[in-house]
Amino acid sequence: MMSSKLTGRRLWIAALVVPPIAFMCLFLVYPILSAFAYAFYEWRGLVRGDFVWFDNFHRVLFEYPFSERTINAFKHNIFVFFALMVLQNGVGFILAYCLWRELWGARFHRIAVFLPVVLSTVIVGLLWKLFYHPLFGAVNASLRAVGLGSLAQPWLGQDSTALTAIVVANAWHMVGFPTLVFLAGMQRIPSEILDAVRMETESEWVKMSKIVWPLVAPSATVVFTLLFVGAFNWFELPFIMAGVDGNPHEATDVLGLYFYRTAFGSMSASAENFGPGSALAVLIFLFIAVVSSVITVRLRRREIQL
Amino acid sequence: MRKGIDRGSFRTYGWDGLIQILLIGNSIVMLTPIVIMFFSAFKTNAQIFQSPFSIPDFTNVKSLLRVWNETDFLLYMSNSLIVTASSIALILILGTMAAYAIARYEFRGSGFILLFFLAGLTLPLKLAIIPLFIQMRDFGLIDSRLSLIFIYVATGLPTTVFILTGFIRSLPNELEDAARMDGANEARIMWSIMLPLVRPAMVIAAIQNVVPIWNDFFFPLIFIQNNNLKTLPQGLTAFMGEFGTDWGVLFSGLTLSALPIIILYIALSRQFINGMTAGAIK
Numbered sequence: 001m002m003s004s005k006l007t008g009r010r011l012w013i014a015a016l017v018v019p020p021i022a023f024m025c026l027f028l029v030y031p032i033l034s035a036f037a038y039a040f041y042e043w044r045g046l047v048r049g050d051f052v053w054f055d056n057f058h059r060v061l062f063e064y065p066f067s068e069r070t071i072n073a074f075k076h077n078i079f080v081f082f083a084l085m086v087l088q089n090g091v092g093f094i095l096a097y098c099l100w101r102e103l104w105g106a107r108f109h110r111i112a113v114f115l116p117v118v119l120s121t122v123i124v125g126l127l128w129k130l131f132y133h134p135l136f137g138a139v140n141a142s143l144r145a146v147g148l149g150s151l152a153q154p155w156l157g158q159d160s161t162a163l164t165a166i167v168v169a170n171a172w173h174m175v176g177f178p179t180l181v182f183l184a185g186m187q188r189i190p191s192e193i194l195d196a197v198r199m200e201t202e203s204e205w206v207k208m209s210k211i212v213w214p215l216v217a218p219s220a221t222v223v224f225t226l227l228f229v230g231a232f233n234w235f236e237l238p239f240i241m242a243g244v245d246g247n248p249h250e251a252t253d254v255l256g257l258y259f260y261r262t263a264f265g266s267m268s269a270s271a272e273n274f275g276p277g278s279a280l281a282v283l284i285f286l287f288i289a290v291v292s293s294v295i296t297v298r299l300r301r302r303e304i305q306l
Numbered sequence: 307m308r309k310g311i312d313r314g315s316f317r318t319y320g321w322d323g324l325i326q327i328l329l330i331g332n333s334i335v336m337l338t339p340i341v342i343m344f345f346s347a348f349k350t351n352a353q354i355f356q357s358p359f360s361i362p363d364f365t366n367v368k369s370l371l372r373v374w375n376e377t378d379f380l381l382y383m384s385n386s387l388i389v390t391a392s393s394i395a396l397i398l399i400l401g402t403m404a405a406y407a408i409a410r411y412e413f414r415g416s417g418f419i420l421l422f423f424l425a426g427l428t429l430p431l432k433l434a435i436i437p438l439f440i441q442m443r444d445f446g447l448i449d450s451r452l453s454l455i456f457i458y459v460a461t462g463l464p465t466t467v468f469i470l471t472g473f474i475r476s477l478p479n480e481l482e483d484a485a486r487m488d489g490a491n492e493a494r495i496m497w498s499i500m501l502p503l504v505r506p507a508m509v510i511a512a513i514q515n516v517v518p519i520w521n522d523f524f525f526p527l528i529f530i531q532n533n534n535l536k537t538l539p540q541g542l543t544a545f546m547g548e549f550g551t552d553w554g555v556l557f558s559g560l561t562l563s564a565l566p567i568i569i570l571y572i573a574l575s576r577q578f579i580n581g582m583t584a585g586a587i588k
Contacts, residue, residue, distance in 0.1 A: 032437075131342075
């Protein structure tokens with residue numbers, strides 16, 4: 001009696017956990033493990049060939065023309081990461097502080113700053129592409145309207161501004177996310193601590209740097225790590241705004257685009273090439289995994305538990 | 307003394323004024339692009355180019371009607387609806403099953419199973435797109451909505467299990483124990499006693515998944531080539547190429563695609579904000 005009840009319970013638990021685990025294994029764990037294996041084979045179209053050890057890695061890292069493109073794209077990812085760190089996370093922190101004061105209208109401003117976050121990257125990309133249009137776009141139109149017509153330029157069409165223009169669109173799209181994560185962190189600071197600080201100093205700067213910033217460290221850890229992963233996975237926005245080749249002249253090429261072109265082919269890179277494509281994927285994956293865990297561990301260490 | 311207070315309050319007012327200006331400025335930057343998009347949907351090319359910021363004649367719905375009648379907009383929209391709704395339903399069913407078992411029963415390996423799901427939180431599945439492509443081809447799921455649904459379920463489960471496990475753990479034991487005393491079996495306890503209590507957490511989990519799934523562009527780009535199965539973000543890029551020179555139609559297409567989620571967001575902004583930041587706030 002007892003044992004049959006126990007087996008029944010065990011069956012019931014298994015019935016609950018096995019289907020979701022099976023799903024995860026089939027469509028998440030298995031593909032990621034295979035991605036590692038694929039990088040060590042030669043590929044002819046969709047057919048797997050011989051085991052070639054590290055040939056694919058050698059090609060994407062050290063052989064022309066792969067290596068130049070890898071390094072070019074990697075540099076752009078680094079630029080994107082630091083630019084968004086300022087425009088997205090930095091601005092987000094300042095906005096969070098402003099919203100935290102709960103001034104009149106704060107609720108409206110909170111809803112406004114998060115509104116673009118719910119939009120699809122495709123809508124944001126296409127919209128900003130129209131805004132950046134050299135002749136008819138709203139960006140140049142507003143420059144002309146305020147008498148700065150001489151600054152009007154083809155933002156997406158020239159090497160010097162194209163990547164920055166896409167980064168700005170990304171910051172507009174996503175700045176609400178770090179803002180509200182920081183805001184939640186600030187709202188969790190106990191009011192006794194803030195009252196105590198108010199007794200000690202009138203300086204807003206001291207309060208921010210000595211109390212608020214250290215106490216929102218857990219929020220900072222999360223948004224920094226997510227931005228890092230996002231910046232080195234960056235694909236959809238440059239794909240929509242600059243095209244798969246990272247136009248103009250690969251000035252907006254990033255690892256995500258280069259990986260996609262190598263794997264699935266494009267007008268310029270001809271047919272699909274799964275070997276070097278897989279090697280790139282593995283390298284990007286390892287880079288993200290290693291650096292983001294280092295960031296997380298280091299940032300966690302400075303967090304203060306209340 | 308009095309002077310000191312005055313000076314202090316003046317300083318506070320000045321500081322608050324500066325903050326208010328910053329916030330208003332930022333909201334203008336956030337909303338202007340969306341307002342221009344909306345206005346331009348009611349304008350002709352000439353009007354858009356000559357006066358991009360003017361308030362249009364809202365009775366001019368020619369461009370909006372063209373999008374509605376001459377493009378596959380409705381088809382794309384319904385495809386997105388089907389894929390999103392099925393994915394969310396499956397995510398909630400499977401996620402609740404796993405979370406309930408982990409949170410309510412003590413069994414060997416439950417800690418490991420939770421860790422297994424949590425590990426999935428950080429895996430960028432995009433980078434495994436080559437093996438996924440070959441796998442889906444072997445399953446015969448290229449150009450099938452199922453490929454998208456399965457992928458979205460696998461990527462949505464980790465956060466869902468994470469949110470639901472925490473919530474289900476916090477539920478009290480009394481009701482469950484009383485029902486067990488009365489001889490109710492485990493399935494009945496779960497279905498009629500515990501699950502009704504989990505609903506608020508399910509709403510959070512659903513919203514957290516709905517936005518990235520509804521907006522996704524990457525996986526349809528790889529798996530869907532058949533026009534009849536394309537989702538809205540994917541269809542939108544095709545349509546932009548087709549009507550490339552008619553900006554009124556382009557802005558109308560963008561407006562119509564953005565409208566459903568904007569309306570939903572304005573109606574449920576609190577839930578959206580809580581849901582979408584739930585994974586990032588401990």
